[in-house]
Amino acid sequence: MDDPIIRIEGVEKSFGSFQALKDIRFDIARGEFFSLLGASGCGKTTLLRILAGIEQPTRGQLTIDGKPMAGVPANRRPTNMVFQSYAIFPHLTVRENIGYGLVYQNLTKAEAKARTDEAIELVKLTGLDDRSAHQLSGGQRQRVALARALVCRPKVLLLDEPLSALDKKLREEMQQELRSLQRTVGITFVFVTHDQEEALTLSDRIAVMSGGRVLQIDTPEGLYERPNCREVAEFVGTMNLFPAQVQQVDGGQVIADGRALGNLVGRSPDRPVASGEAILMALRPEKIEISAAGAAGPNSVAGRVASVSYLGDRSHYLVAVDGLTAPVVVYRSNSERTAVAAGAEVALSWSDADALVLAR
Amino acid sequence: MTRRFDPLFLYAVLFVLFLYGPMLLMPLFSLNDGNFATFPLKGFTLRHYGEMAQNTSMMTALKNSLIVGLGVSVTATALALPAALALTRYRVPAGGAILSFMMLPLVVPSIVLAVGLLIVVLRLLSLPLSLWTVAAGHLMLCIPFGMTVLMSRLEGFDKSLEEASRDLGASGWSTFRRVTLPLAAPGVISSLLLCFIISFDEFVISFFLTGTDNTLPVFLFSQLRFPNRLPGTLALGSLILVGSAVLVIVAEIVRKRGVASDNPGDI
Numbered sequence: 001m002d003d004p005i006i007r008i009e010g011v012e013k014s015f016g017s018f019q020a021l022k023d024i025r026f027d028i029a030r031g032e033f034f035s036l037l038g039a040s041g042c043g044k045t046t047l048l049r050i051l052a053g054i055e056q057p058t059r060g061q062l063t064i065d066g067k068p069m070a071g072v073p074a075n076r077r078p079t080n081m082v083f084q085s086y087a088i089f090p091h092l093t094v095r096e097n098i099g100y101g102l103v104y105q106n107l108t109k110a111e112a113k114a115r116t117d118e119a120i121e122l123v124k125l126t127g128l129d130d131r132s133a134h135q136l137s138g139g140q141r142q143r144v145a146l147a148r149a150l151v152c153r154p155k156v157l158l159l160d161e162p163l164s165a166l167d168k169k170l171r172e173e174m175q176q177e178l179r180s181l182q183r184t185v186g187i188t189f190v191f192v193t194h195d196q197e198e199a200l201t202l203s204d205r206i207a208v209m210s211g212g213r214v215l216q217i218d219t220p221e222g223l224y225e226r227p228n229c230r231e232v233a234e235f236v237g238t239m240n241l242f243p244a245q246v247q248q249v250d251g252g253q254v255i256a257d258g259r260a261l262g263n264l265v266g267r268s269p270d271r272p273v274a275s276g277e278a279i280l281m282a283l284r285p286e287k288i289e290i291s292a293a294g295a296a297g298p299n300s301v302a303g304r305v306a307s308v309s310y311l312g313d314r315s316h317y318l319v320a321v322d323g324l325t326a327p328v329v330v331y332r333s334n335s336e337r338t339a340v341a342a343g344a345e346v347a348l349s350w351s352d353a354d355a356l357v358l359a360r
Numbered sequence: 361m362t363r364r365f366d367p368l369f370l371y372a373v374l375f376v377l378f379l380y381g382p383m384l385l386m387p388l389f390s391l392n393d394g395n396f397a398t399f400p401l402k403g404f405t406l407r408h409y410g411e412m413a414q415n416t417s418m419m420t421a422l423k424n425s426l427i428v429g430l431g432v433s434v435t436a437t438a439l440a441l442p443a444a445l446a447l448t449r450y451r452v453p454a455g456g457a458i459l460s461f462m463m464l465p466l467v468v469p470s471i472v473l474a475v476g477l478l479i480v481v482l483r484l485l486s487l488p489l490s491l492w493t494v495a496a497g498h499l500m501l502c503i504p505f506g507m508t509v510l511m512s513r514l515e516g517f518d519k520s521l522e523e524a525s526r527d528l529g530a531s532g533w534s535t536f537r538r539v540t541l542p543l544a545a546p547g548v549i550s551s552l553l554l555c556f557i558i559s560f561d562e563f564v565i566s567f568f569l570t571g572t573d574n575t576l577p578v579f580l581f582s583q584l585r586f587p588n589r590l591p592g593t594l595a596l597g598s599l600i601l602v603g604s605a606v607l608v609i610v611a612e613i614v615r616k617r618g619v620a621s622d623n624p625g626d627i
Contacts, residue, residue: 079527090543104530152529
């Protein structure tokens, strides 16, 4: 990547004997909305705190805006952070909280006031200037934390699960606001979350992390359509996995033996696949067709509908298939009129291009 | 609605009487026109308060105690604050051991402490006994109390507040001044009050370590041999009682205000 805002090269972090981060290396582009996605304990927050300068990496190098960050303390970095707890100063008012960092920016009083006013307006807190932290709602506290960081005009804004403490409705509202705010200010956002839906909605690119490593970095669509391993496939969305053994690799296609499922044909992954290799055929629930006709040919298996959940616009089916321990999950749009009831014998089928080949 | 008599209410009244009744006899007898603290009361007078004010040695002892108390409370709090910060905010090697060691004066009987300090001062350091040695002894006793109060306060607030301050551009010192200290303020005030009261009230260490200058408790003890001086002592005691009640009430108000501002509404 040319001239990235953040370059992470071989960053590692250990706490005692626990290795929280292992050989992290990637770039973040200027103006990008970049998410670190992973379950708790995967190291995403530690990485964010290293970017902020609150934690120091045990090994590796970090460059922000072309400058190496080794030995640069948090207060001298072009980054600001929105903390998970918001960390609103309880002894200060909204205005004092937001203006906190401007003291260190060599501004005149008038300039500082103008910047604070602008930030208060940006996050829609006008009129709440003199409130103290304990008089604010969760959403308002979140806005104060955002304004307090943005008012310093950082090159990178770091957000540590800023929406996790909000209820669902408010969270969805704030997601929209965050996204449009990021477009308005044009600052690079690095966003930590454990919520895959949130990451997909907001991000330009997402790094999926697990056990201190980055598993895959891609656009939301790339992660969902082309996960590079089982962990990513299962973490982002729902994935049906059929164990199989490669029989033949033919150009863009992998033909595999699915035992009780018959022959399975899938799209070749980027990595080389050898004949005889044990793999997983991976299918998203919405890519599977459900029909009353009997199963015939490759990528077609017979099953029995174990349960149906009606969700308005679509229904979720769990289909029991002989030879599989877990039922196959199928999403089907309810715009199709033919209903399939629980207990019905059905055939599941899908196209070759939708089946992914993942390492077992 | 008529309330039934609650035996627990009677218990509570008796309990409070038991605690505070004897203390209330002191102001009562200090206003009694007689030289002995006995019933029946003889009449109202303020003359004991006049005698008290004219008793120069008593006033000197009071002054000594106030000076030592103020000096000790400020010094002990100033020394305890950095230690409390280090132990609550940073990973200090052997922090637990250091803390237990600092808390030792809380569990060592003060008579043992006093004898030990006397030997140290006279034999090892060869210093003359004075109010300075008394203050040093009090300091040792007060630091663990200050630590306890300050640490519980510092542990109570979110570490990310200090991280946020650093992140927004503040240096370590600036963070201490703008965030840590204001948030620790209720703890600092409690520590100052607590240390002052401990020093003001302390008898054993003062008795052993003082030279010719008496602190108030030591002076009062020496006066008990002279019954006719008792009313003056009662007058002074009454004034101190009122003073401490005011201090405690102020401290409680400060503490409550601190608690209110730290528990911002739930998210």
